[in-house]
Amino acid sequence: MSTPSPRVSRRHLLVGALGLAGATALAGCGSFGRDARVREWNLFGGGDGARLLQIHDKFVAEHNDIAFEAHTLAWGPPFYTKLAMSAAGGRAPEVATLHLSRLKGFSPSTMLDPIPVDLLAKAGITEQDFLPETWRKCHVDGRLYAVPLDQHPFVLYYNTDICEKAGLLGPDGRIKPVKGVDAFFEMLRAVKDVTGKFAASVETTNPWRIWWTLYGQLGGAFFDESGQEFVLDDNKALEALQLMAKLSADGLTPKSSDYPALVAQFTNGDAGLSFNGEWEVTTYQTAKLPFSMAPFPVVYDVPKFAGDAHTFVMPHQAARSDEDTAATVEYIAWMLKNSADWAAGGHIPAYQPVVESREYLELKPQAEYRSVAPDVLFDPDAWFSGSGAQLQNEAGAAFAGVFSGRTTPRQALDQFKAATRKLLDTPSPV
Amino acid sequence: MAVQTPARPRTKPSTHEPPRSGPPWTERWGGLFFVAPFGLFFLFFLLWPTLAGLWNSFFNTSLAGVKQEFLGLANWRELFGDPAVWDSLKNTLVFTAMSTPPLVLIALVMALLANRRGVFGWFLRFAYFAPFVLPATVITLIWVWIYQPGFGLVNGLLTAGGFAEIDWLNAENRAMLAVVITTVWWTVGFNFLLYLAALQGIPAQVYEAASIDGANGRQTLFRITLPLLGRTTGLIVVLQLVASLKIFDQIYLMTDGGPNYATRPIIQYIYESGFTSYRIGYASAVSYLFFAIIVIVSVAQFKLFGGRKEARR
16 A cells, blocks of 8 residues: 555546645656555444444555555544544544534534545535535534535334234335324334333433434424524423333333343344434344334424434644645545445435435345435534533433433423533533 | 771862762762652653643633633632532542442451462462453443343342342442442452462461460451551551542443433543543643542541551550
8 A cells, every 4th residue: 555556546636736746746656646644533333333444445455545544442532532632732633533413512623624625526525415404514614624424313223023023014024104102102012012021122321312303303492593592492302201201111112221232122132123323234234133224203293313424524733734635535535435335334325426326225224214314303503512422411311210210201301401501501612 | 897987088088179078979869860760750740740730720721722711710619519520529439438348358358268278279369369450341341241131140140039130230329339349349359469468477476376375266366367467457448548539440331420420430520521521621620629639538548547557666
């Protein structure tokens, strides 16, 4: 990968056109004058992480003029802490993954470098390739700070054997969509009758995703139109919490189960359904489980599904080399164009040409829930919000008691609101 | 033995120079060169960050690198009105109170058992110390599965015995106990080793004399062995208190401070304020509060410990 390639490529022209690589590029000595360096940090430790390594191997094989290094760090606060410290010190890697919902909380002006839109366009990636709402969210103060790789909604996994016995499958072998609270509970009871244990597995120790989905389906808001005023709707929030309390009180979900237990309960057939993000596909495929996936039921009125998007960002470097930047943009563009491979790990590609490709549409069950992409409900826009951030922790602390029966929905809501107020009153560090 | 003449110059005395007293500078300051490497580490990695932390606690220093402003005592005022500080401090003290006595007593019992020169002595010594060698990540991985409802080892045994399952890690009133059990199993080996060394340091003649005087096993234990282990016990209690107050890793990995913050120790709150929420200034103020508490506990211990030494003389 360190041998300079003699071929003249699009990247070469791109670099040359910008006059960044000057004489070297014009002399045609290599695509990147010297070995351009791209170090990538990501947080994919699960089934999707294994998939990423395979995709990276392919990237390296096709780019012998880029010195590429990828590092997988522990998900959540450990990852964001390290990334923030490296960026604050100006010694960050060239590119990193970041949850779109955390973009504003990550202090883009100090910790990220804007992504050169012109370079991106030359690499074939433009605004038209993305869902408008997602693309808009990647901008802060009119500058592009993130390029979305995927969307990852809260979905429904179902065990096809169990659901067939429960009479929930249509003639095409897919689960029949249900709508409304009653139909939802009927479906769950039918599954529980078959498994004899639970209907669905869900992470009760941090139920933010299911609550945010239900609350969103009720049309609940977090901030008002201006994005400043905290306007949580008590009645809607309670309605969602009461539904969660009923799920566990009726024995349809466990009273207490953390993330590993959620996966285990679905794998060993204690639960015929599972409510979770879509990223465990690889785990269940490896376990040779008879399963498929579908959008999470529209339990209330509005089709909304808690979710987020993984994006590529360029963390701040004190002295970013133009060569490395060009190579980084090439990496980002290449990853988007090859995101059908990434979609195999469960995530819905953000790059629309791939979403429409046959390669993706033939992926089963990964293409079964792609319709929800425009209805993905991002976490509220606040510095303390986003995947693994403080707001989700506070919700987990307050709402877990609703499943275990320790607290009433009212107490849980009061605790969550008090914690949110405290976060809102805390001076923003970004 | 020859009597040394004081302040005698080693070189030939000169009328111009006053006679030099003491050893030359290489001897007087030479020691500094030997401690210099450690001294530099101490300066750069302990003293300077400690002072920088105090400095930061008066600013709204952010990990995100935004411009910082002088806040005076605002962080400190916020800290005293922040229930999360006091709750997590209480959790830390509860953990310390729950974990220290078993960690000292069980270590002592283990050492007394393993000190016997039976066939199994070597096996006990190995078995008691083995868990301490494992890293926190491995320990917590093992114990989280052991505690799982549905398929965990403990609940499996309970249900096999006809008892109801216990939700160890997700019940507010039980999670701390679960962490304490794990911690005791994991770290008791170190205290055990200290006790074992002390036991082996008690001269055999003392026991011989006792048996000649007709002391029975009970009298030997309470009148000879335990009193002679007194100083070791003091040392173990001090080390254990400080170690327990600094609890972080196994709680972070096993419960992440939950459920509902019932196990979150103060260090985790400092970590969350400073790193998850980027508020380095505020986190510095909280760490200074905690620093003060550890110093107070250590000084109190030192006084008690020192007092006993005086009394024995």
